[in-house]
Amino acid sequence: MKNKIGVMQGRLVPKYRNQYQSHPVGYWDKEFDVAARLGLDLIEFIVDFDCIEENPLMSADGVTRVTEVAARTGVQVASICADCFMAAPLHSADPMVAQPSLAYLRRLIDHAPRLGISDIVIPCVDQSSLRSMEDSARFVAALESVLDEAGRNGVNLSLETDLDPQSFARLLERFESPRVTVNYDTGNSASLGYDPREELAAYGNKISDIHIKDRIKGGGSVVLGTGNTDFEGFFDALRPLDYQGFFILQAYRDDEGVEIFNRQLEWIRPYIEAYGARIKG
Structure with missing residues (x-):
């Protein structure tokens, strides 16, 4: 079984409100046609905080619309990148922030089966980093409350x-449920100066979703193959784990998106195909 390849939502259409990454309100469906033409299997949906109720994943009617577009194009939605929890962390000390966020998470979990969504990515980076023992304790408690x-x-x-x-x-050891897994981001790890071999040795068997990105150490996103991401080391470390999940390209984008994305897709595809071939062998 080959690993499915997808794209982070918004990479194949013009920027929404000139933002680097966001759910394109009002024209999200157009991206499915572009993804189909490029031969992609998946789009990872983004859920933003500032327009959360406009996101189709938040309502039954919206989910129906997504299922219709996915069926028409053959491009599926198997994962969600819940960027809303960066603006309003689940582990916030303010209950006026944390409680609504937990309610949003419950809604996403409830709607997920209709689309066949297997993963909800919860970012704990930048403004939502787990900076203290108290942050971690609140975060663990929040997730424990929805694990059933x-x-x-x-x-x-x-x-x-x-x-x-x-x-x-x-x-990760604080959770007994196998439903708490890892989203591994190749670019973010490179930016932080982490060694993919060390990372995957520590928790590689927990990875269920992979974001493909390239970044400069200590800096921002760049075109795949031009930054500090050790793609050779990453795929070598991943191979013994028999990872069967998908690869989501969250790669560098410009104002239009398609041309530069396609160039990066063709650059990374041989790595993914070689990985799959060696796993089968």
């Missing part, structure tokens, strides 16, 4: 953090 629902709906809560490998592994 996630289990019933077949949904992984896939954590993206900026913790070092050992600290991340210790955080």
